[in-house]
Amino acid sequence: MTAPLVLPIVVPLGVTIACVLTGSRPALTRVVSVGGAALLFACAVVLMVRVLDHGIQAAQIGDWPAPFGITLVADPFAAIMVLVAGFMGLAVAVYGLVDIDADRERFGFHALYHALLAGICGAFLAGDLFNLYVWFEVMMIASFALLVLGSDREQLDGGVKYVAINLVSTIVFLTACGLTYGVAGTLNMAELHAALPDVENQGVVAAIGILLLVAFGIKAAVFPLFFWLPAAYHAPPVTVTAIFAALLTKVGVYALIRIDTLVFAAVADVLEPVLLVTALATMVVGVLGAAAQNEVRRILSFHIVSQIGYILLGLAMSTALGLAGAVFYLVHNIVAKTNLFLVSGAIRRLEASLELKSIGGLYATAPLLSVVFLVSALSLAGMPPLSGFWAKLLLLQASLAIEGYVLATAILAVGLVTLYSMTKIWLQAFWKPAPDASAHPAKPSLTARERAGLFGPMLALTAIIIAMGVAAQPFLDLAMVAATHLRDPAAYVTTVLGRP
Amino acid sequence: MEAVLAVLVGILFSVGAYLMMERSLIRLLFGLVLISNAASLAVFAAGRLTWGEPAIVPVGALAPDREIANALPQALVLTAIVIGFGLIAFALVLAERAFRWLGTVDTEAMRVAEPQPEGSGASAVKADAGRTA
Numbered sequence: 001m002t003a004p005l006v007l008p009i010v011v012p013l014g015v016t017i018a019c020v021l022t023g024s025r026p027a028l029t030r031v032v033s034v035g036g037a038a039l040l041f042a043c044a045v046v047l048m049v050r051v052l053d054h055g056i057q058a059a060q061i062g063d064w065p066a067p068f069g070i071t072l073v074a075d076p077f078a079a080i081m082v083l084v085a086g087f088m089g090l091a092v093a094v095y096g097l098v099d100i101d102a103d104r105e106r107f108g109f110h111a112l113y114h115a116l117l118a119g120i121c122g123a124f125l126a127g128d129l130f131n132l133y134v135w136f137e138v139m140m141i142a143s144f145a146l147l148v149l150g151s152d153r154e155q156l157d158g159g160v161k162y163v164a165i166n167l168v169s170t171i172v173f174l175t176a177c178g179l180t181y182g183v184a185g186t187l188n189m190a191e192l193h194a195a196l197p198d199v200e201n202q203g204v205v206a207a208i209g210i211l212l213l214v215a216f217g218i219k220a221a222v223f224p225l226f227f228w229l230p231a232a233y234h235a236p237p238v239t240v241t242a243i244f245a246a247l248l249t250k251v252g253v254y255a256l257i258r259i260d261t262l263v264f265a266a267v268a269d270v271l272e273p274v275l276l277v278t279a280l281a282t283m284v285v286g287v288l289g290a291a292a293q294n295e296v297r298r299i300l301s302f303h304i305v306s307q308i309g310y311i312l313l314g315l316a317m318s319t320a321l322g323l324a325g326a327v328f329y330l331v332h333n334i335v336a337k338t339n340l341f342l343v344s345g346a347i348r349r350l351e352a353s354l355e356l357k358s359i360g361g362l363y364a365t366a367p368l369l370s371v372v373f374l375v376s377a378l379s380l381a382g383m384p385p386l387s388g389f390w391a392k393l394l395l396l397q398a399s400l401a402i403e404g405y406v407l408a409t410a411i412l413a414v415g416l417v418t419l420y421s422m423t424k425i426w427l428q429a430f431w432k433p434a435p436d437a438s439a440h441p442a443k444p445s446l447t448a449r450e451r452a453g454l455f456g457p458m459l460a461l462t463a464i465i466i467a468m469g470v471a472a473q474p475f476l477d478l479a480m481v482a483a484t485h486l487r488d489p490a491a492y493v494t495t496v497l498g499r500p
Numbered sequence: 501m502e503a504v505l506a507v508l509v510g511i512l513f514s515v516g517a518y519l520m521m522e523r524s525l526i527r528l529l530f531g532l533v534l535i536s537n538a539a540s541l542a543v544f545a546a547g548r549l550t551w552g553e554p555a556i557v558p559v560g561a562l563a564p565d566r567e568i569a570n571a572l573p574q575a576l577v578l579t580a581i582v583i584g585f586g587l588i589a590f591a592l593v594l595a596e597r598a599f600r601w602l603g604t605v606d607t608e609a610m611r612v613a614e615p616q617p618e619g620s621g622a623s624a625v626k627a628d629a630g631r632t633a
Contacts, residue, residue: 130576137583144590148597156598157612160525163591167532168520170587174580175539181573182546231614 002059004050005072005125007043008082011036012089012118019111026105030097033110037086037093040117044079044086051079056485056495058127066496067188071127075492077327077482081124081254084334088246089117091457092338096239098453099345104150104237112149116142116243123251127496129177129187129263132255136173136219140166143248146240147232158232165228169218176211183208189263190496193489197266209264209271216259220252222312223282226305230289233304234297238345241297245304246338250330253308257315257326261486268318275316280410283309287417296344296354296429299421300337303380306414307333310395313407317398323483325394328475332379332387332468339376339461343369346454347429349446356425361434370430372458377422379465382415387468390476505545512538525595525605532591536584540577547573 015036022028051057051074061070074082093113100109119139126132144166148159181187183204184195199205214225221229229249233241260271286306293299311333314326344354346369351359363370379386392415399407446454468475485491512534519531547570555571557564599605602612 130579134579134583137587141586141590144594148594151597151601153601153612156594156601157610157614159594160598160607160610163594164520164528164532167536167587167591171532171536171539171584174536175542177576178539178543178546178573181543181576 002061002072004043004047005057005059005074006061008040008047008086008121009072009118009125011040011043012114012121015039016111016114016118019114020108023106023108023111026102029105029110033114034090034093034097036114037090037117040121041086041090044083044121047074048079048083050074051076056491058495065498066127067186067191070131071188071190071496072125073127073190073492073496074125075482075485076478077254077257077486078124080327080331080478080482081250082121084331085117085120085124085247088243088334088338091460092239092243092246092342094453095242095342095345095457098450099237099239101150101237107149109146109149112142112146113243116146116247120247120251124254128189129180129192133170133173133177136251136255137170139248139251140170143244147236147244149236149240152235155235158235161228162232165218165225169215172211172218173215176208176215179204179208179211188496189258190489190493192263193265193493196264202267205264206267206270209259209267210274212259212264213256213271213274216252216255217278218252219249220256220308220312221249221282221305222252222278222308223285223305224278226282226286226308229305230293230298230301233301234295238297238341238348241301242338242341242345245300245341246334249304249308250334253311253330256312257323257486260315260318261323262489262492265489272316272318275312276407279309279312279316280407281309282306282312283410283414287414287421290421291417291424294356296347296356296425297341299425300340300344303418303421304337306418307337307380309414310392310411313411314395314398317402317404317407319398319402320480320483320487321394321401322398323486324476324479325391325398327482327486328394328479329391331475331479332391332465335461335464335468336376336379336388339372339458339465340380342454342458342461343373343376346458349450349454351429356428358435359429360432361430363430365434368455369458372455372462373430374426375462375465377426378419379469381419381422383419385469387465387472387475389469390472394476394479501549501551502545505541505549509538509542509545512541523606523608525598525607528607529588529591529595533588536580536588540580540584543580544573544577 015032018032019029022032057074059072060066116139119135119142122135123132123139126135144163147162148155177187183199184192186192186195196205218225233244260268264271283306286302286309290299290302290306293302311326311329314322314329348354350366353359379388382388382392392411396408396411399411516531516535516538519527522528550569553568555568602610
């Protein structure tokens, strides 16, 4: 039964090719692109159902038994991430139909978009370190091209920084792969779980763990390696920023969680203090950076950094509750943050700017957009009864359970500053009267098609935020299941290797 | 033999890291080329080096009759070289574009995406960001 595991990778790759082949007929490419995204979402649902019904799924490609062949694995955490990736892929693809201009479409936006999704799903399902590296690269190359597609000066400037730092991360990752093979003789993550504790020189293992921490820390934009993110994320079209914010850094976080819980569990006592300190610093520095900004997308970019800190905090606490909090937070954050970026795209369309001082009055002119923004922003800040409240509550409980009062204080304080930033956007963009109506007299209004394309995805994401808030129990249960499997990878190892 | 390679990898990494700390984008790229090669060599050496024993199983046998070279790291390195080649090619084109459109290869001068604010309050953080990136 390899099909459910292979399809989330093969479908977007196939759609990539189809988008290239239909490149001369843009209308057809759009249909293929959205249809392909929907198909990916369907495959992800099938995979999720299978994992819930039958436990962890593993596929040995070409029937080469693990650890010799290429293994694809889906435990509940991976399945959740693929499902979220599929859903966000679909929502943002629909949004992109309106947002992406004809030039960028002609230069292959849709093909690159699906290549990105293929890389992301591949990284979630990869069962060995080298495969993870390869899927990271697929994802990176697609993201490089998407970031600079269109070649605005701003995009090139941000792109240079993004590419440079990410290439370094790639090389560090590759080196760590080589060293891991050198000490353990395998790169299969399930086998490494058993093999690494037997390595004689645990110092080397810890050093490799730290190398991977740096490599994934750069991808996940963790303090002090996050400077590339606010430099690059506000430059490309909103659709690109939205899918990057939704999934790119989160793949880094996913890899960190996977490495820390499964592969390098033996040296967790070395990694976890480092994680704990960087998580706290990431939360605080990110949120303070955001408070200093005055442009909507820059504020949101800094908040990505801050939120990554929360997720890592859950990981660093290394209790089942903390991990469940991290998983729940990850999903909540992907949805809420992406929705805020989508709102920023609509604001720019209506106001032709995202500088807080030159926009205003949106509460009067775009009430529906205001509601969408308010729900997402309050959720991000952790207001009940929205999804962010439960995410923060779980982490808070986890921190109190291990008597981490500094952590609990940080969780609450950073939440408060997040609320401040969101209030700033709300006051300036929505409540404040429009600054000077004569300055830009002809405000563009949206056509019916544009409204459908922009608001459809935004309303769907808003509905999920509310659902995760008011009917939190199923989501919390799922997060607990994922966390239990992360805490105790015995089932994962048995499924992959066919032996305990 | 591994020791010689280890020293070589160390030299390549340090030279590459030094180059990457330069302001010029071109030197940064040269640094990247060097450390990506260093990483490939590290992976290669991790499989232990075997002199003159190709990984070939004799005809009719199920297993090799003597100690042979480890083929897996070679396959990994091959993949890594191809990927690295693609990335470096992209980065070179990007540098060329950046030079043409931004008019500079000095990373300190690239401030289009992060303009210096008028006040000096936030500029310390921002200057730092430019240097790191």
